[in-house]
Amino acid sequence: MSRQPDESRRSERARQAIHAATAELLASTSYDAITIEKIAAQAGVGKQTIYRWWPSKAAIIVDVWAEVIAPRAAFPDTGDLEADLRAQLTRMLDVLVEPVLGLNYMAVIADSQRDERLAADLSARIFAPRIADTKDRLRLAQAAGQMRDDVDVDTVADLLYGGIFFRSLFRLVPLDRTQPDALVAALIRGIGPLR
Amino acid sequence: MSRQPDESRRSERARQAIHAATAELLASTSYDAITIEKIAAQAGVGKQTIYRWWPSKAAIIVDVWAEVIAPRAAFPDTGDLEADLRAQLTRMLDVLVEPVLGLNYMAVIADSQRDERLAADLSARIFAPRIADTKDRLRLAQAAGQMRDDVDVDTVADLLYGGIFFRSLFRLVPLDRTQPDALVAALIRGIGPLR
Amino acid sequence: MSRQPDESRRSERARQAIHAATAELLASTSYDAITIEKIAAQAGVGKQTIYRWWPSKAAIIVDVWAEVIAPRAAFPDTGDLEADLRAQLTRMLDVLVEPVLGLNYMAVIADSQRDERLAADLSARIFAPRIADTKDRLRLAQAAGQMRDDVDVDTVADLLYGGIFFRSLFRLVPLDRTQPDALVAALIRGIGPLR
Amino acid sequence: MSRQPDESRRSERARQAIHAATAELLASTSYDAITIEKIAAQAGVGKQTIYRWWPSKAAIIVDVWAEVIAPRAAFPDTGDLEADLRAQLTRMLDVLVEPVLGLNYMAVIADSQRDERLAADLSARIFAPRIADTKDRLRLAQAAGQMRDDVDVDTVADLLYGGIFFRSLFRLVPLDRTQPDALVAALIRGIGPLR
DNA sequence: GCATAAGCGAGACGGTACGTCGAGTCTTCGA
DNA sequence: TCGAAGACTCGACGTACCGTCTCGCTTATGC
Incomplete structure (x- = not known):
């Protein structure tokens, strides 16, 4: 052996x-x-x-x-939840949008679909810390009354990052830096009719 | 040549x-x-x-x-937007959750990151039609007053599918069939404080 | 398979x-x-x-x-056994004596010690035909009364080629073109006392 | 250095x-x-x-x-040259005939074709002493009138050992312990016609 | 009697070649 | 002219050993 x-x-x-x-x-x-x-x-x-x-x-x-990436900037916290989420998503988009690096980024995620060890590694070292930060920020917002406390922070994180990644993955629509605004706005206000 | x-x-x-x-x-x-x-x-x-x-x-x-997939069921339309979105996402999850097939599904999407022709093909033949259906359904909802008409249907589609795909991609949290409920609920009601 | x-x-x-x-x-x-x-x-x-x-x-x-090698000259047959054996051995020595080729020649024989298939191949295609020729010539000599007929041609072939190869293998004594003369002479007349 | x-x-x-x-x-x-x-x-x-x-x-x-090997039996000397040569060759064959060891023995000799230092070492420590013994025995025989004194002992040693090694190297004929008898007999009496 | 330099075990290192695999192309034959 | 079969060139794979190179760790003089 x-x-x-x-x-x-x-x-x-x-x-x-x-x-x-x-x-x-x-x-x-x-x-x-x-x-x-x-x-x-x-x-x-x-x-x-x-x-x-x-x-x-x-x-x-x-x-x-x-x-x-380890020493990168922490999740922004200006007190304004909407602005902070927008800022964070924009930061992420900036990476995905780079021509070679962005594609390589997605390619590694791609490979992780076929390699369990890699998936675990990628999650643990790259995504998990950032998502944990995100959830912390969301919980703060809940405590501050800026966010409903009957929604699951996991779900919100999925919607937030998923929205960006989905575009990046399929490129049905070209990527642009104004996207986060609409995404975050829709997410915060909801798409249902005004009550 | x-x-x-x-x-x-x-x-x-x-x-x-x-x-x-x-x-x-x-x-x-x-x-x-x-x-x-x-x-x-x-x-x-x-x-x-x-x-x-x-x-x-x-x-x-x-x-x-x-x-x-072509002859598969169209986007559900019962008149109840929330129920329909939930049903559609659940249908999608059913595929992603299958052990071998689900991973292969993601792997093809993965490969499309490195192969532009494939990406175009995959979009045009698999995703675009479904997303178009989705948007049609959303526009119907807007017309029926079940959905705010100041939100972009593209954005909503991204959030909706992205949420599911994100989980499937990174598997930080195990996949389960109750997920769409939370996702759709959060999306419809929004995460901001009650107005 | x-x-x-x-x-x-x-x-x-x-x-x-x-x-x-x-x-x-x-x-x-x-x-x-x-x-x-x-x-x-x-x-x-x-x-x-x-x-x-x-x-x-x-x-x-x-x-x-x-x-x-296939189309190479046949075993010499001038009617004079001693001269013919001498000529044949000399021809062989000429190959073994070449600086690079000779060593490579021995190296392949070397490898054949570790590889049964190779040994069989080498024997069948390179050595066997030449040794068969040698034995034919020896039998002719026996028929012509130039060689005792109570000695086994296999044994003679071994002595003949073995003598050359042995020198080539161990190089205790430098190789030279006069060797075949002494070898053949000793072999023909024997080393025992004159009877 | x-x-x-x-x-x-x-x-x-x-x-x-x-x-x-x-x-x-x-x-x-x-x-x-x-x-x-x-x-x-x-x-x-x-x-x-x-x-x-x-x-x-x-x-x-x-x-x-x-x-x-060093402390092994010296070259036999019973006074009967033919018997002694036979005994010595048989002893040698006993080693070559062993299935794994015999092949490894030849393989080292083989390697010595590509490695000059090894060749020198192998000669000096394994072969030279034995061949020196052989030559001493042959010279004794010459002195005792059991062997012609117009043949070179080097040549005889080559024929003797060469005959055995040749069979061992190419294995055209299977090895067996009766071989030395024929070899030695032919060498002593010569293959030429009776004089 | 104590430092100090050697040989030692272990095994990581930069390399080279191995033999295998699959990619995408090319060739041959038969329908 | 397409299809089946499969040999071709190519390039990367992951492995095995090579011979060299540190690393502590005994030893075992010699100052």
Whole structure:
């Protein structure tokens, strides 16, 4: 049986070289054209070193993102719920809209549909923290009376992010930065008739 | 440059065999393990015959779906908007929830992120018609005073389907059939404070 | 299970390119440095095409030799047994003595020690025919009264070729072209005391 | 450049463990499947310890043999040259005939064709002493009038051992223990017509 | 008697080649 | 001219070992 390697002996130099190479490729190359062989070559690293520490190329990418994104700005909280949600969605759109990076972003999410480990990794390290922030903000709003307290914050998060992702996924309508306004407005006021 | 083949000479027998083989594989095999070679072998068809008529395996799958799904039930219209939206989302969830098929469904959507032709095909043949139906239903609701007419139906469609897809994509929360109720309720009544 | 390929569809072009590339490498490169990847690259051929038709690089080499060597000169027959054996051994030495080719020659024999299929191939296509010729010549000599007929021709063949190969194998003594003379002389006259 | 290590500090425990592991593998495993990594693992030794003291796996094997074989019986000398040669060849055949060990034996000789250092080592420590013994015995025979003194002992040694090795190398004819009789008889009496 | 430098076990590292897989193209034959 | 069959070139896969390179950790002098 194959042993799991000894973390304490891991080469920091190699880890960084792989991160750097992956980041570079992510910005310039389409997801399918990014191969483990290319990452290894560009990083000046043996393939085995990659396979020793990561189960797939998508896992490397998640790793890179986690490191880059981790220290990003927290969920905005100006006291105005609608403005804050709008700001947050816009921030997200800014990433999805970038030509190469945005597609690669979606491609990793795509791969996660076929790879359970990756899905778990992606959720835990990229999405879960942000969604947790979102829910915190929503609960604050509930406490402040800016949001009904008979709606489930999970549901709201799904609607909020889902609305953006759906457009991004299917591109039936071109992406544009005014979208969040309409989305958030509809969500806050509801689509039902005025009561 | 390579000529496009003569549609009129196309073998209906081969087309059906390929459809059948693909459908069979879709229900039993993970997306990555479905290969054009396997489809060809299972259909008793030369690879060239596939390449002559389809640009990719995902395109075949879309083709199969389009045929299967086309005659499906139209958007429900009982007069009760909330109930109808709920019913439609539930129908959708029923597909996504199926263990192999649901994942393959998402995997095709995933692939469409890297393949523009596929994305167009998938939109045009699978999603666009359903979304058009949805919008029609929404406009009816507006006309009937069941829905505010200052909200964009595009936005509503995004929120509606996005909510479901988002859960399906990231599976942070397990999928279950009660979800549409909460989603639709929140969307209709809005999350803002009672006015 | 993997099917054996269809001989009749085999590409003659590819076969020849592989032969040529191998022959070129054999004359210039040490056996260990000849890899299937290099052969494929030099021949402008996919690796799979090699694996489809040959089980190992040594098998390719044997194939090349068989084609090159097949039409070689027959065993000499001048009527003088001693001279003929001498001539034949000298011809053999000429190959073994060549700097790169000779070593590669021994290296293939070496590999045949670890690969039964290769050993059979090498025997059948390269050695067996020559040894059969040798035995025919020896039997002629027996019929002509130039050789005792109470000695086994197999044994004589072993002594004859073995003597050359042994030197070539261990190189305890440098190889030189006068060796066959002494070898054949000792073998013909025997080493026992004059009777 | 890398310093040669200090012999006096060498671990005898490790040396023996490596010898033992190698001997075990030699008896059970095909030559190609014997790797330095396996030897190290089986011996419970770091790879570096092997590389520090031996240049190749074949060198380890030669080392093992040299130790095992060194104290072996000297060349027999009963006064009867023919019987003694026969006895010696038979002893040799006994090793070559063993199923795994015999093949590994030939495989090392094989490897020596590609590795000059190994060839020198193998000659010096395994073959040269035995061949020297053989030649001594032959010279004794010459002095005793049991062998012609116009034949070169080198040549005779080549014929003698070559005959055996040739069969072993190519296995055109299965090996059997009666072979040495015919070989030695032919060599002593010669194959030429009765004089 | 204690530092200090060696060999040691372990195993990660940069590489090279392996043998396999599937992609998409090309060729041959039969209908 | 399409279809079946399948060989072709290509490129990436994930694995196996190579030989080198750190890492602590014993030892075992020699200052």
